Amino acid sequence: MLLSELKIGEKAKIINISDISGSKNDKSDKSIDKQRLSDLGIIEGTRIETLYKSPFGNPVAYFIRGTVFALRNETAEKITVEKI
Amino acid sequence: MSVKTIKINNKNNINITVALAGNPNVGKSTVFNYLTGLNQHTGNWCGKTVSTAYGQYKHNGKIYTVVDIPGTYSLNATSGEEKTACDFIVSGCPDVTVVIADATCLERNLNLVLQILEVSDSVVLCVNLLDEAKKRKIHIDLKKLSELLGILVVGTSAAKKSGLKELMDAITQTAENPGIYKPLEIMPENNTKNFIGKCEEIYNQTVVCENPEYKAKDKKADKILTSKFTGILIMIAGLFGILWLTLVGTNIISDFLSVPLFGAIGRLYSFFDFIYAPVWLKSLIVDGVYKTLAWVVSVMLPPMAVFFPLFTLLEDLGYLPRVAFNLDNFFRKADAHGKQALTACMGFGCNACGVIGCRIIDSPRERLIAILTNNFIPCNGRFPVLISVTAIFFSHGSNTSPGSANSLISALFLTLFIIFSIAMTFVVSKILSKTILKGLPSSFQLELPPFRRPQIANIIIRSIFDRTLFVLGRAITVAAPAGLIIWIMTNANISGANLLSRFAEFLNPFARLMSFDGYILLAFILGFPANEIVIPIILMSYMSAQSLTGFENLAQLRDILINNGWTWVTAACMIIFTLFHFPCGTTCLTIKKETKSIKWTVASIIIPTVIGIILCMCVTGIANIIKLF
Ligand SMILES: Nc1nc2c(ncn2[C@@H]2O[C@H](COP(=O)(O)OP(=O)(O)O)[C@@H](O)[C@H]2O)c(=O)[nH]1
Ligand SMILES: [Mg+2]
Numbered sequence: 001m002l003l004s005e006l007k008i009g010e011k012a013k014i015i016n017i018s019d020i021s022g023s024k025n026d027k028s029d030k031s032i033d034k035q036r037l038s039d040l041g042i043i044e045g046t047r048i049e050t051l052y053k054s055p056f057g058n059p060v061a062y063f064i065r066g067t068v069f070a071l072r073n074e075t076a077e078k079i080t081v082e083k084i
Numbered sequence: 085m086s087v088k089t090i091k092i093n094n095k096n097n098i099n100i101t102v103a104l105a106g107n108p109n110v111g112k113s114t115v116f117n118y119l120t121g122l123n124q125h126t127g128n129w130c131g132k133t134v135s136t137a138y139g140q141y142k143h144n145g146k147i148y149t150v151v152d153i154p155g156t157y158s159l160n161a162t163s164g165e166e167k168t169a170c171d172f173i174v175s176g177c178p179d180v181t182v183v184i185a186d187a188t189c190l191e192r193n194l195n196l197v198l199q200i201l202e203v204s205d206s207v208v209l210c211v212n213l214l215d216e217a218k219k220r221k222i223h224i225d226l227k228k229l230s231e232l233l234g235i236l237v238v239g240t241s242a243a244k245k246s247g248l249k250e251l252m253d254a255i256t257q258t259a260e261n262p263g264i265y266k267p268l269e270i271m272p273e274n275n276t277k278n279f280i281g282k283c284e285e286i287y288n289q290t291v292v293c294e295n296p297e298y299k300a301k302d303k304k305a306d307k308i309l310t311s312k313f314t315g316i317l318i319m320i321a322g323l324f325g326i327l328w329l330t331l332v333g334t335n336i337i338s339d340f341l342s343v344p345l346f347g348a349i350g351r352l353y354s355f356f357d358f359i360y361a362p363v364w365l366k367s368l369i370v371d372g373v374y375k376t377l378a379w380v381v382s383v384m385l386p387p388m389a390v391f392f393p394l395f396t397l398l399e400d401l402g403y404l405p406r407v408a409f410n411l412d413n414f415f416r417k418a419d420a421h422g423k424q425a426l427t428a429c430m431g432f433g434c435n436a437c438g439v440i441g442c443r444i445i446d447s448p449r450e451r452l453i454a455i456l457t458n459n460f461i462p463c464n465g466r467f468p469v470l471i472s473v474t475a476i477f478f479s480h481g482s483n484t485s486p487g488s489a490n491s492l493i494s495a496l497f498l499t500l501f502i503i504f505s506i507a508m509t510f511v512v513s514k515i516l517s518k519t520i521l522k523g524l525p526s527s528f529q530l531e532l533p534p535f536r537r538p539q540i541a542n543i544i545i546r547s548i549f550d551r552t553l554f555v556l557g558r559a560i561t562v563a564a565p566a567g568l569i570i571w572i573m574t575n576a577n578i579s580g581a582n583l584l585s586r587f588a589e590f591l592n593p594f595a596r597l598m599s600f601d602g603y604i605l606l607a608f609i610l611g612f613p614a615n616e617i618v619i620p621i622i623l624m625s626y627m628s629a630q631s632l633t634g635f636e637n638l639a640q641l642r643d644i645l646i647n648n649g650w651t652w653v654t655a656a657c658m659i660i661f662t663l664f665h666f667p668c669g670t671t672c673l674t675i676k677k678e679t680k681s682i683k684w685t686v687a688s689i690i691i692p693t694v695i696g697i698i699l700c701m702c703v704t705g706i707a708n709i710i711k712l713f
Contacts (some may be wrong), residue, residue, distance in 0.1 A: 013153055038278045042623045051298060051306070052306060054410055054412060055310060055312045055313075056312070058416065060534055061409065062579065064664055065189060065191045066190075066191060066192065066293075066296075067531060068109070068306075070414060070530040070531075072412070072422070074525075079207035
């Protein structure tokens with residue numbers, strides 16, 4: 001399933017992160033996002049917990065390696081997880 | 085906000101350069117301030133340090149130059165303020181690099197530590213926020229950590245000033261014995277340039293966490309602060325509360341200041357008489373320069389003295405990232421970056437600072453949008469105009485004493501104006517995204533740091549000395565020459581009328597379309613160097629005709645304005661144009677510096693000005709139609 005489909009309070013393990021290309025006009029850094037996520041410790045195998053949604057449902061706050069990060073759903077849709 | 089820089093003295097051999105590196109929000113600037121005694125901006129959100137600052141300290145007879153660099157999650161950054169940090173660590177060749185890490189999430193922090201160990205061999209690890217870790221029952225074996233990494237490791241609680249002597253010793257020891265601490269060699273994992281697996285390994289060997297879940301108390305607080313109903317409500321209530329307190333506080337401090345400030349005028353007159361100064365000089369200094377200064381101080385200082393500490397309090401608490409989290413939906417819909425909320429918040433303090441803060445946005449397109457729209461958020465220099473005009477024209481009477489209904493009504497109107505300007509930010513961002521800055525939003529990650537107890541004493545000192553006095557100082561340097569110019573303009577006669585009224589007459593026809601008179605428009609133009617002087621200039625112009633000296637309270641201000649033909653339509657347009665007009669001189673220069681482009685600087689001037697003019701004309705038109713019936 002996708003990270004964006006995970007419900008509040010559910011925990012999961014990341015199994016795949018597909019390259020998220022930036023906006024079409026931003027040719028400069030196409031796969032920078034996978035790198036960025038890995039800089040934050042978000043890689044395949046990382047445990048992730050959905051904490052809470054923002055008032056309008058997007059972005060969502062996740063608990064990752066002791067820190068809370070907010071990700072937009074557009075990013076979470078590129079991350080495949082396995083519920084644990 | 086004011087970055088005090090000290091040049092690195094390279095000729096001097098005993099000068100040792102120490103770089104403070106680390107993830108955002110781990111206490112680098114707090115450590116820096118402690119070591120150097122300076123006042124770098126600190127606060128509980130990621131991205132407040134966007135440029136490097138230098139400072140010095142002496143330890144065991146040697147001088148150490150400390151460099152506070154922006155926070156970075158890794159050495160891989162390719163743009164923005166994080167690149168500045170990476171460049172400094174990799175090619176700036178500091179003698180010692182102190183990596184500061186957050187004890188409450190050491191695992192994530194270790195990645196940067198390992199990356200820096202790869203490029204540098206004089207590294208000290210400072211595990212900060214130990215007090216927070218202790219509270220959360222996280223135990224860290226610093227000795228083991230030091231053994232595993234092969235470098236000195238020091239535990240600190242920078243906010244509590246504990247462990248910092250030991251840190252200085254460790255820096256000295258590492259500086260004096262270069263290469264003695266042999267960091268272990270590890271290879272980054274499968275092309276990611278990161279060490280996530282290794283971090284996990286080290287973490288598991290050195291840290292015992294009794295409860296690895298997210299802190300229940302923080303979770304509860306966050307749920308309330310970000311839920312659909314309460315999240316938005318609290319945000320608006322918070323804004324209202326801050327504005328109300330600012331309004332009420334302003335009233336009290338203003339009374340306190342204006343009496344001695346304007347009382348001094350008589351004494352100044354006698355002083356000039358005493359030294360037999362020529363009449364024109366007396367008038368120039370007292371009526372021109374001093375009175376303008378007195379106006380600026382008594383009108384401007386009070387709102388800042390209340391607003392800045394309140395704002396800093398929220399910043400230190402960690403509320404700002406929650407605002408960004410709550411508002412991101414709108415920024416996403418405007419195809420803009422979620423961190424624009426943070427830069428907009430900084431704009432409340434000072435738009436120039438907000439523009440510099442846009443460095444935290446790494447996509448160039450979204451950064452430009454954030455820069456161009458920052459001016460839509462009224463900075464502190466514009467608050468006095470908003471506050472006084474609202475108090476006079478939008479609540480009955482001008483009594484804003486605490487607890488009175490008037491102060492609540494005024495605060496309510498102010499809140500509406502601010503919400504309006506925020507809404508305008510979304511609209512303009514969206515229009516820019518669809519026209520000259522076309523593109524889709526880039527993905528972003530926003531860290532929501534745990535709430536931290538604000539350091540009240542620190543907040544007061546910082547917000548008064550660092551922000552209030554700094555901004556006031558800038559306003560005064562602008563107000564003095566402005567007062568001089570106004571005085572000359574009111575006293576230089578061209579065929580019977582003074583220069584000021586000539587200009588005003590010239591602007592009058594256009595100003596009328598916006599429900600203004602020429603003086604008001606002229607005040608905005610002359611207020612280009614700093615918005616703070618707009619109201620003083622208007623008053624100086626009005627009063628040059630009459631011989632009014634003092635300014636005791638809003639009631640008097642109200643009389644002056646109404647006698648000069650102000651109606652509530654004038655007031656409404658005044659507020660609109662205050663919210664939407666060209667950025668002040670400092671902000672324009674900053675935009676030029678940050679975008680390195682004349683074109684975008686001009687755009688940042690034209691866009692809000694055109695919007696302001698159109699809105700004012702619409703209001704004037706509607707008011708005229710209403711009057712017909
Ligand atoms: N409780 C606690 N708070 C700290 C400590 N060090 C820093 N802080 C707070 O953490 C926040 C971030 O600090 P700052 O120096 O701005 O971090 P930087 O981004 O690394 O420069 C501020 O609100 C500080 O007051 C500490 O040792 N203990
Ligand atoms: Mg900092």
